[in-house]
Amino acid sequence: MKKLINAPDAVVADALRGVQAAHGDRVRVTFDPYMVVRADAPVQGKVGLISGGGSGHEPMHGGFVGPGMLDAACPGEVFTSPTPDQMLEATKAVNGGAGVIHIVKNYTGDVMNFEMAAEMGKGDDIEVETVLTNDDVAVEDSLYTAGRRGVGVTVLVEKICGGAADDGRNLHEVAELGRRVNAQGRSMGMALTPCITPASGEPSFELAEDEVEIGIGIHGEPGRFREKIGPASQVAERLTTPILEDLPFSSGDKVLAFVNGMGGTPLLELYIVYAEVAKIASEHGLTIERNLIGNYITSLEMQGCSITLVKLDDEMVRYWDAPVNTPALRWGA
């Protein structure tokens, strides 16, 4: 394992020190418990937005804290969901009197820890709503399982809800909008290489020199199947077809297309994949109204990509375009 770190168990704290040094003017970083909070939080009268999850997915979530997006992020250890006390603290820190939304990716750990946070917070009468993301079509959906993972759509939910909250929409409206984005969004990912968590020091799975893993998550979990690597056009097709089969859409629909890098894949390749996605979309009569291309929800140094498509309505477009000013996503400000 070769990494730019000081020690495996210091990774999260050291990185947060970097965030504090780099962005101390815009965010407040705390270490016990780990939190990245908007410097001007709580914003009175605005619905507060917090999210959290394991580290190793940067810039998600800490890089998305700022005006127009999240009010706070709770980073856990690498690939380990944060703890209830972090979420409780964050909830209090961002409560401006209009209630707080927890944006939670659907993983057993994340869900249970946010649940406990909500239970523990019952006393402080802060109105809390939860928006669960579960957009990964690589996972079969079923009542008897943990259900689908929350992946790429999470970034889009955080941005769009952030725009709505800035616009003064109330707790219920912002939460409903977030749920709609999730319901209209689907994702699927693939890997060229595994990743190595600092703590384990071992690759999360083994792949031959000519193999790719299709249907991976963002925690180095193995995917649904592996196959010989093909051209980018085939990779794009592998990921997009299950999305389109699962996403109820009709020709003429407007979509947001998000080509996300897993952390170790150069932008050059992500644009090659985007060209293929654009081709496939137009073949299905879809108009890509908005796009996002880059490393936004990553899996350490894993090479690979994920594709997310969200069926857009005017409200989503309006809040996607709204100003955002965070370290990792910024426009109009």
Added chain:
Amino acid sequence: MKKLINAPDAVVADALRGVQAAHGDRVRVTFDPYMVVRADAPVQGKVGLISGGGSGHEPMHGGFVGPGMLDAACPGEVFTSPTPDQMLEATKAVNGGAGVIHIVKNYTGDVMNFEMAAEMGKGDDIEVETVLTNDDVAVEDSLYTAGRRGVGVTVLVEKICGGAADDGRNLHEVAELGRRVNAQGRSMGMALTPCITPASGEPSFELAEDEVEIGIGIHGEPGRFREKIGPASQVAERLTTPILEDLPFSSGDKVLAFVNGMGGTPLLELYIVYAEVAKIASEHGLTIERNLIGNYITSLEMQGCSITLVKLDDEMVRYWDAPVNTPALRWGA
């Protein structure tokens, strides 16, 4: 070699297709010759800024085309400088009557091709000035050699000159400012892993599981020496010390600190490095007035980082802060 590409010799064209599909509203992409040009070019009365270089360094330079930064970029094949006809075309495309600046990284190939472009362009009486970047302290400086490579400082020159050009500064002023940024800037890079060019399919060098290469460039060239990997604090010290020994600075100076990823290193690790750089800077009495952290001048999927320090004056800060609206660098717009 495992990459998200269709074919080794289609990489540049396919990626440009992606840029066109994603950003066609803001840039014009041409394929013969390869160019990425501001959609609204030429901007009358504004000094035009073009740059160019081999592909494989994305987002540099194509991702920096837009208001407040470059007017056009000329991408060459992977790691191969572009050709004079591209630069000639780009120069004409962005000439708004106030002259054009060529921002050239100091590599034999880049320099000679831009030279030929200037010679070939003599006829069209467009006033052209060249700003050469050569900030890499890993290379000994000497009159008898090709001199130092242009690396990280190039991104900062493009941004700061872009701000000055937008502000209506004339050709000579913008060029002089760019030269000053280069003169006040120093960089050094290191690699945890080599990179593989699509055409060669072979790693650019071999490193043992516990070795790092110090003093690498951005073309997979081997560095000045290799050593056993140490903690991030040691890596930061290895890169920062030669910079500070070479950069005439005195305690109390204000600097811009740029921690750049080589393409395959996750943001998590870049922030860990930044924390160490901030520590070293303060130990030397330097104030980090501005910072930039992320993958901006890369070497395909190489894992590693480079550090750039620029001694700032008020004019540089003003134009660094000025609005910029490009796919890869955006604020205030």
Added chain:
Amino acid sequence: MAINRDTTLDWITRFAGEMGEHRQELVRLDTAIGDGDHGTNMNRGMQKALEKLQSAEQPDPGAVLKTVAMALVSSVGGAAGPLYGTLFLQMGAALAGQAEVDLPAFAAAWRKGMEGVQSRGKAQPGDKTMLEALLPAVEALEQASDLDSGLSAAVTAAEQGMNATTPLVARKGRASYLGERSAGHQDPGATSTFYLFKSAAEALAD
């Protein structure tokens, strides 16, 4: 003989030891069908628990388990944090104020703890989770006639339950994402649960 504060502390100390010793084994198991952090998570949590136990006087077994629960909840994260946290929290509540705990009380506490895990995680037997080890072990305790034999029966049952997870296809937790590919691997959580009973038995044995 019965369980008191010191045997409980001994039990927890031994469990922390097991989590440190078997950290890499649990990481490897979790790497195969999860995200490779179970060993690191449990080890971090149990170290935190030992710290907390030192820092404050622990009147009785219930207090010890409550302290462990709070330490795990606030330091483990992931699925194991809430699950083991709830397990210890419910057990601690069931034993609140008792200086000496006999077999029936101990078994009843385990039952409460297990119910807490079930309502927290919504897993059914057969879903390939820590429940596969927890459920048979608790039942063995309930059927036992004395603590010593009860605990060794529980250890055997937990071990069998742990081994029985290998052929199962996961329906809960991260392993469920693998579908059929999750079969053929032993569940990490069931494995840490086996060590929990093993260390309890050892603490009471001497």
Added chain:
Amino acid sequence: MAINRDTTLDWITRFAGEMGEHRQELVRLDTAIGDGDHGTNMNRGMQKALEKLQSAEQPDPGAVLKTVAMALVSSVGGAAGPLYGTLFLQMGAALAGQAEVDLPAFAAAWRKGMEGVQSRGKAQPGDKTMLEALLPAVEALEQASDLDSGLSAAVTAAEQGMNATTPLVARKGRASYLGERSAGHQDPGATSTFYLFKSAAEALAD
């Protein structure tokens, strides 16, 4: 005998062949002390040159070389594009309008081409560049008494110059970044220059 349009076309076609055949060799050499693209660059450029030669009538040797020059300049990039482009451009200019080229004229054209490379690249002999092969080969031509023997002497000189680059420490081009580490590797550009003379000799031989 003398050089005419057809022998020139044959020369260029053979050189293009060599660049295709030895592409990987040149890539490997350039990977060791550069960025690994020299073979790809030269191959791409010479393919372009063949295209351009087909597409337009080529009256004489000078026209052929000028066409090659323009093709290289606009398709190779890197250091080799301007350098080989200038070489062919200057040679073409020197031979402008001559249907038949004898040894003195040919040698003089090479001299002009080499001067172009030098003023473009500012390299000195000993800097470990293509000049190490170019300079001795041109001198061999200038000292020769007839084309045939002159070209075979030039090939030998180019080959010796190419081999002589191995111990040198590069002072120009990308290899110079390696400092002392550049010693012990053969220069890719000197190698492609050797093939340039080799194909010229072969074209005239038959």
